[in-house]
Amino acid sequence: MKRKRRELLALLAGMILSPAAADGARYIQLFQKIDYGGAAVYVIGHKSPDPDSIGSAIALAELLNAIGIQAVPAASERIDNESAYALKALELEPPLILDDAEGKQFILVDHCVYAHAIDHMDLARVVGILDHHGVGDIKSTELIPVFSMPVGAAASLVFMCYRGCGTEMTPRAARAMLMGILSDTRNMTYNVTAADREAYEALLPIAGIEDADALYEGMKDAKTTYDGMTTGEIFYSKYKEYEAGPYRFGIGSVFASPETIAEVSAEMKRYMREICPQGDLDYLFCMVSDSDSTWLSWVGDGAEELVRESFQEYDGSEYVIFRPATTRKLKIVPPLVTALENRDKK
Ligand SMILES: [Mn+2]
Structure with missing residues (x-):
């Protein structure tokens, strides 16, 4: 081989x-x-x-x-x-x-x-x-x-x-x-x-x-250490923005341990609710990953519907959980872009 x-x-x-x-x-x-x-x-x-x-x-x-x-x-x-x-x-x-x-x-x-x-x-x-x-x-x-x-x-x-x-x-x-x-x-x-x-x-x-x-x-270890950083600094530390049709969205990417992933995900969701909607962004997402899984959360009008259309992993609960852990460019961004572009054509 x-x-x-x-x-x-x-x-x-x-x-x-x-x-x-x-x-x-x-x-x-x-x-x-x-x-x-x-x-x-x-x-x-x-x-x-x-x-x-x-x-x-x-x-x-x-x-x-x-x-x-x-x-x-x-x-x-x-x-x-x-x-x-x-x-x-x-x-x-x-x-x-x-x-x-x-x-x-x-x-x-x-x-x-x-x-x-x-x-x-x-x-x-x-x-x-x-x-x-x-x-x-x-x-x-x-x-x-x-x-x-x-x-x-x-x-x-x-x-x-x-x-x-x-x-x-x-x-x-x-x-x-x-x-x-x-x-x-x-x-x-x-x-x-x-x-x-x-x-x-x-x-x-x-x-x-x-x-x-x-x-x-x-x-x-360094990647999952956010000592001295505010929630906002953590959210934006690996944040990227994307466009699909007339839509714009941003995705933060944060790392946690298996012990802290639920708590960190909840904290990121709370933070996104506080700052969204903002500027010309339609949706905000945050993915929190440990070594085995990625938890995706979202805010914005119609975001849940978009998540439902985009991810077969979504089971109606508070997060979409991907196992094994994934990245934006592999499993997150392509389905979101496809769903938003199709929506535009309807
Ligand atoms: Mn690279």
Whole structure:
């Protein structure tokens, strides 16, 4: 099985990137042919950053610098506890904090829609996209590299870029990619593709990480620690917004332990009732996850009907409970968008 997977990966990688070092120049050129106007390129992930956004930005910026492109890894405020823990444990320098994109140029990693980008990305120049969230709405009239694959972590695509360029990875870059892969795949247990596994196995020895499990446990503990944060700060710490037809909705994502998940879910629901409706949002959702399950709650006019249409898991009780735990992009957002778009057609 393992061998078959490896063969399939080799075939795929060959089709996509021709990863043999001798071919590297071809892919290096794809980044180099863009005229950056002598200015720095900021490599940045999504708002409410996570280790995949931050690790991917650090590692890709390092690759670009290695091939002669002046690149700076960046992240939006506030760096989450899980990323902060990983950066410290892996002895990585935190990225530059940037909250306004206007007038700068960017390569976007780990996102491809304006709603998840830092403010005024529509007034910036986007010179590349590397993502695993499907096709977004970022526009460019220039011929830029766009690399999107449904892998478990954007960092695995950065790994493929290194291979494609034939560029050697430093231990620092390897550690940055690993923090993204470990987090997004929940220590290689969730949404893992052959490409992620290939990256993970190749990166571990380069990174010099002996106990990836211990590292992941530390990251997970940090992720579920919200010491000193208000309910609002917790709700918005990994919050994202979405559009479907004329509708707009936001989803918070919070982590808890099996002992606290019911209490945290109730607290988030109470908070959402307090703040919703607000601005141009029709619905607010919050998912609270522990290691085995995800509890989804909602507020807004007609939200319950929407939930009933969207999730077969809904049994009429106060939360939709998914087992095993899930993520927004896998089980939550697609059914909501489909239901709202169909509603629009009625
Ligand atoms: Mn990601």
